[in-house]
Amino acid sequence: MADIDTFMGRAPVIPVLVIDRVEDARPIAEALVAGGLPVLEVTLRTPAALDAIREMKKVDGAVVGAGTVLDPDQLDTALEAGAEFVVSPGLTDRLGRAAADAGVPFLPGTATTGDIMRALDLGFFRLKFFPATAAGGLPVLKAMTAVFGQVRFCPTGGITLASAPEWLAEPAVACVGGSWLVPRGQAIDPEAIRARAAAAAQLRSR
């Protein structure tokens, strides 16, 4: 199974998607992939999420993972739906052990030094920093990267096309999570999504 690094290195932005209608899943994935963002995180916050993962996986070039995974049961459900990687908002020992046992590429959410040390104990060196903007922003991330030299982050939460460059300029930042690419509650406009993806794909990553 691929390493989480593989996914984090494919593009500077991983779209974070909340899909309310399964029929939107393929057009969204096609537009994002066409724009240059092939790695997609579908959050398990809606009843349509698991079917959306299945639909998006049919799109050529799409790499589809599950987000907002909270416990081992949801991890199993996500894997059954074909999720190729898994993201969580935070980290519990239970979920971390289940992800390690399943061998699935896993990006656990962290916000504090204690979170990071528990992640390292479980063998995870690639971490989400969440909620990136609200939980202290770049000053907190910089304080933590100074201490944890071996860790690389995917900050997620409140980041925009405008603020992404300053996050991506940090050496410890591999990519960022982006919810601005497909705003929830709007009718799907594939061309607008493709254009936003293309702009995001131009951002410099490391």
Added chain:
Amino acid sequence: MADIDTFMGRAPVIPVLVIDRVEDARPIAEALVAGGLPVLEVTLRTPAALDAIREMKKVDGAVVGAGTVLDPDQLDTALEAGAEFVVSPGLTDRLGRAAADAGVPFLPGTATTGDIMRALDLGFFRLKFFPATAAGGLPVLKAMTAVFGQVRFCPTGGITLASAPEWLAEPAVACVGGSWLVPRGQAIDPEAIRARAAAAAQLRSR
């Protein structure tokens, strides 16, 4: 035993009380109940706290819980004093399991996504967000409620009569904790407390 939801739904504000003199306990509780705030949290930060819980329970209509409960021993002490619900500033597995075993309505403090996921693992879906203002305020709460749709919160810490409405306007906020109702270190003025309680009781809750 009543559910914690029952207590969170009785009034928009739960007064958070630090009682230094046991003789103040009944007049304070009478004034708060008269003003329309029947659910009272007595913090275990003072030697008078346990006797204050006993005294306040004698007041008609008062529902009295213990706050600042840090470990299973303090949980037992609070229950022996008659606490009808228990609140903690943070959550440990030890305390969470003890509260679940005791079957007492429990409102654990949380500040991060990891805290919330550990609470969910223990079966707690009603959570304190603490320290609400200092730990990132509404932006952090909003980021977390977007992820944890099934959770309702009681933000506590630094909230005032003026700022309470914006917290209570959040769908995921059931009530707020308020320390402004009975300022510590002042002589007790029952009429002033009743008036502050009446103003707080007018706040809209959901």
Added chain:
Amino acid sequence: MADIDTFMGRAPVIPVLVIDRVEDARPIAEALVAGGLPVLEVTLRTPAALDAIREMKKVDGAVVGAGTVLDPDQLDTALEAGAEFVVSPGLTDRLGRAAADAGVPFLPGTATTGDIMRALDLGFFRLKFFPATAAGGLPVLKAMTAVFGQVRFCPTGGITLASAPEWLAEPAVACVGGSWLVPRGQAIDPEAIRARAAAAAQLRSR
């Protein structure tokens, strides 16, 4: 073995040191001790760190500990190098138990109420607050000290000679960690270090 209180009470500031070249270790320690800051934290962030601890211990009056200790293996390594106390950026149960078992004075990093409650469960009442400035600054620390009356803190991270006094004015603050005394990436200037240490040693502590 000495208590961590002993070290926290020796001076208002504990220099937090990142040593890149082992030959810098003794001149730095001599300058800091001469300036009035005898308690030194060498972070395990560089290959030179363990040898730096050994070298600094040869300086009369220096009390040398290890910082950025992340797990029990690093704890063992630090103790073998002669570290007289140990500091971590955060706290895991694993590391806390190992430090308690080793009986070494231990200052665990904490940022949230959950961190503090887990530290208390393990028997630690003297805690680092990290990253102090980025993780909410004085408002967060004050909210937490109001709740945890028995805890004293060493805030660390982003504190400067200019901001140290407001931190040290808090009754619950025993000392602060300071990285401004020996800026990384500059040629060592012992006289400048001694002068900065002397200014820091004049700060009022409790």
